[in-house]
Amino acid sequence: MQPDSSHVLSATGIDKIFPGARALNRVDFSLHRGEVHALLGENGAGKSTLVKCLTGAYARDGGRIVLDGADIDPQSTLEAQNLGIGTVYQEVNLLANLTVAENLFLGRQPRRFGLVSARKMNRRAKALLAEYDLDIDVTAGLAAYSVAVQQVVAIARAVDLSGKVLILDEPTASLDAHEVAMLFRIVRRLRERGLGIVFITHFLEQVYEISDRITVLRNGGLVGTRATADLPRRELIAMMLGRELVQEVAGGHGARGEAGDVRFRFRGFGRKGHIQPFDLDICAGEVVGIAGLLGSGRTETAEILFGAERADSGTAQADGRALDLSSPRAAIREKFGFCPEDRKVDGIVGDLSVRENIALALQARRGWARPISRGEQDQLADRYIKALDIRTSDREKPIRLLSGGNQQKAILARWLATNPDFLILDEPTRGIDVGAHAEIIRLIESLCEKGMSLIVISSELEELVAYSSRVIVLRDRAHVAELTGSAVTTDGIVEAIAASAGRVEA
């Protein structure tokens, strides 16, 4: 591929070899001026690795990178930044111990007389975030804000840094629809300005909404680059998976469980300042969806059900027996499981192996006095690595070396392995590719057939509709509506959410 003048960035023959895994195999990638280029592929295909090779975060083992007609060889992300490449990496991007403004301007703080001027910096930070409809105290520590706000801050920083190229690695994974729309407005504006934008995501709707061209990777190799307009969705999925997907999203089964007996009964369950008291009944084998905007109390509901926050009112019963949900430990003993949203904070233990991470919750329930034998652990790990298609060179690999989506799958496996009676999944398919997505939904269905009760929190309404028999809608930290039977449709949910109106503060 010869770099021509319409290319702002072109990479040819990029190689990257990790011990035990070849992550990239002679990949070519080119980015035009003024285009949004979607970089797609299954979990572990090598997307993040390619980005890191382009921005100097990893040293590549081969290949050539040309920026604006000149060869470049960034040795560090700083160098890439100075060349005009701004990046939002998939993992945590900012420093929780610094203020919002310090994060935005780290390394390029405005100075007066050679000294950093905090006043100027804060003013500029405020102005910068205003473009994203974000009106927050920029002098407060970043840690005080939700993951979504942090993500917007990371994006704002990268956009501000990108003179020529902007790379976004799954930036929308923790954003709600409103924030995604805002991000896309900004991306379009940058595209008009002539920037080249690389966009990685597993949300195919977003790909079709915003991208001009698509490059697909599979197993570290290039599958092809196509114009988005000429690539139908089915064909795109086939390119990604290397096979046809039988059923993209499983068909709905809205009526499930309604005939069954109520198994779990919550009455007036709540906690001041977190979630208002609510009533909830769930049958064995039933899937109840929870919908609502960010900050509406979805995660709070999950936490109180799991004892991560102690309820200060109400009762919980299973088959008429009172449940002890005073702490996660107690909840686990009651055969509850909770797969949290923010896997980096609450989920993975980075230095432990995939096997150990999967066995963790089951071990916790058994108590440390009765260790799970090594053979059993191996079996467990192998079973879920296969069932969820976790891409890893072997089960002893430290989990932090897995791709983002595969880490997510391992956390899910951890909770499925405990074989819970009651499982809460908070955004279970975030960052998971279309193929695995279908696998997970199938797995959830088969578990429900065995009698597990399930609560799924999700911003993807189609997904909720597909497997929930009921959907509870939250707003301002209260349960405000419950849709059942034929009322469970995406439109129905959107309406119920909108009935509240008003933008929820971050």
Next chain:
Amino acid sequence: MNQRYLPLAATIAIFLIAYAVCIAQYPNMLSTRVMGNLLTDNAFLGIAAVGMTFVILSGGIDLSIGAVIAFTGVFLAVLLQSTAIHPLAAFVLALVITTAFGALMGAIIHHLEMPPFIVTLAGMFLARGMAFVLTIDSIPIRHPFYATLKSLYYTLPGGGRITLIGGLMLLVFAAGILVAHRTRFGANVYALGGGAATAQLMGVPTGRTTILIYALSGFLAGLSGIVFSLYTSAGYSLATVGVELDAIAAVVIGGTLLTGGSGFVAGTLVGILIQGLIQTYITFDGSLSSWWTKILIGALLFAFILLQKGLIQFTGRRRRHA
């Protein structure tokens, strides 16, 4: 009030309360004399502790400073005894050596990815060993220039004296505060303490910053050694054993998180003053063993670590519900 100021506020409150208690018992302690002596007696420790603050803020530790202080003292004493070199030139030489020594440790920590604890522990033995190689005796310094420097002071109302070295410590603290909070280097130090991998992805030059941090600590340990030789008018290779631990204690009592990323240089000054105050109280009392200083500092340290742990948990909780 902003969360992050809480440990600093707690330190200042403890200092004020402790001072009030002291005065209640020994009204004489409320004098500029006592305050002036507090500064002079702790000058060398304070200067070294500024360097330690930067190191700890970045998530590291420097165990070598006590040994470097002793080395500097011995180096100056031997040099001034056996050559005709002017003390100022000797000072410059000593600072160059200690700064390079710190930079070397920083480079090893960064490039060989070794834990700072191990590298600076080795540095400690090396520096102490070098001091022994120079001499094992305590060598007095009788250069007239030393006498001149020691005679410089500013008299406060009430008869207290800000000596040259006491004033120098205050200057170093002022400079430290400026560097930590008003320069890009300072911001990078905090960034490193918040997480080296993330800082690297955000474009912080982690290698350069690490080397500079340990070079700064080495420089300030050298300066501290000069001050100590002025204070004692001698060089002795067995001096200042364990001073690095006093410095770490001052930093932590000053509200800096031992895990890095959060704290204030100004807090360290208060930490130093608290330690000095306890010592002064014991001197005034006369009957207490000086080991009470250690015991009280130990208790304070423990209390502060508990306070910080509580704060971290509290912020952790708040964050999840933000």
